[in-house]
Amino acid sequence: MRCGPKPASLPARSRVAYIPDLMAATTAPTAANTDDIDRLRAIGREFHGRGWSLGTSSNYSVVVSRDPLELLITVSGKDKSALGRDDFVRVDAAGRPVDGSGRKSSAETLLHCTIADLVPHVGAVLHTHSVWGTILSGADLPRGAGRGRLRIEGFEMLKGLDGITTHDTFEDVPIFANTQDMTELAARIRGDFAVLDWSAPGRPPCHGFLLSRHGLYTWGRDLAAARRHIEIFEFLFECVARSRMLPAGSHVQQQQQQQQ
Ligand SMILES: [Zn+2]
Numbered sequence: 001m002r003c004g005p006k007p008a009s010l011p012a013r014s015r016v017a018y019i020p021d022l023m024a025a026t027t028a029p030t031a032a033n034t035d036d037i038d039r040l041r042a043i044g045r046e047f048h049g050r051g052w053s054l055g056t057s058s059n060y061s062v063v064v065s066r067d068p069l070e071l072l073i074t075v076s077g078k079d080k081s082a083l084g085r086d087d088f089v090r091v092d093a094a095g096r097p098v099d100g101s102g103r104k105s106s107a108e109t110l111l112h113c114t115i116a117d118l119v120p121h122v123g124a125v126l127h128t129h130s131v132w133g134t135i136l137s138g139a140d141l142p143r144g145a146g147r148g149r150l151r152i153e154g155f156e157m158l159k160g161l162d163g164i165t166t167h168d169t170f171e172d173v174p175i176f177a178n179t180q181d182m183t184e185l186a187a188r189i190r191g192d193f194a195v196l197d198w199s200a201p202g203r204p205p206c207h208g209f210l211l212s213r214h215g216l217y218t219w220g221r222d223l224a225a226a227r228r229h230i231e232i233f234e235f236l237f238e239c240v241a242r243s244r245m246l247p248a249g250s251h252v253q254q255q256q257q258q259q260q
């Protein structure tokens with residue numbers, strides 16, 4: 001029996017305070033994309049409750065059309081704990097609204113569009129602003145550098161990322177220097193991702209990236225997979241950050257030294 005970490009598949013009672021009821025989203029036959037909207041609203045409530053999407057931070061999207069590419073994404077500046085059905089807008093591959101609602105999409109819309117365009121089989125893109133992700137993304141970007149990496153290695157929970165089947169591996173999470181110029185940032189990410197071989201057999205090359213002192217972007221084949229990736233990454237970020245706070249050497253090693 002597989003013992004890998006799939007928190008979303010744990011018995012519902014064991015995580016009742018956190019698991020959004022993704023399957024219970026209500027439908028409104030008169031409104032397009034209402035199922036997707038209600039699932040994204042549940043994501044907002046959950047991520048706010050877990051401290052990953054406080055205030056108006058974060059943004060979420062699902063791919064609603066592949067040809068042409070169109071995304072349903074959160075409207076700019078909305079409190080993620082209380083997203084309403086009108087707090088979403090449909091945009092094209094360039095991030096322009098196409099639903100005639102007149103709503104303004106998230107300032108980071110272009111990053112969602114870039115990911116959906118570049119990464120094969122992406123059905124949803126999620127972005128969070130957690131404490132641990134913010135701290136690590138600042139700590140592991142060399143001063144003055146435009147790009148760094150956060151290495152996460154040897155954790156069982158890595159198996160929660162699609163395609164990883166052993167703890168004996170690592171994930172190098174790219175870190176990009178933050179900016180308010182989304183066109184420039186999207187171009188930087190596109191240039192970085194363009195050299196990745198997404199069809200490589202075995203371990204997928206990348207499940208997400210960090211913006212320095214800002215937050216995490218990850219994705220999945222559907223919203224449930226993207227949500228799981230957020231949960232796995234946030235767990236791993238906290239493990240890495242807390243591990244760095246421990247004194248040098250393991251507890252066992254310290255005990256052995258004291259006995260000598
Ligand atoms: Zn952000």
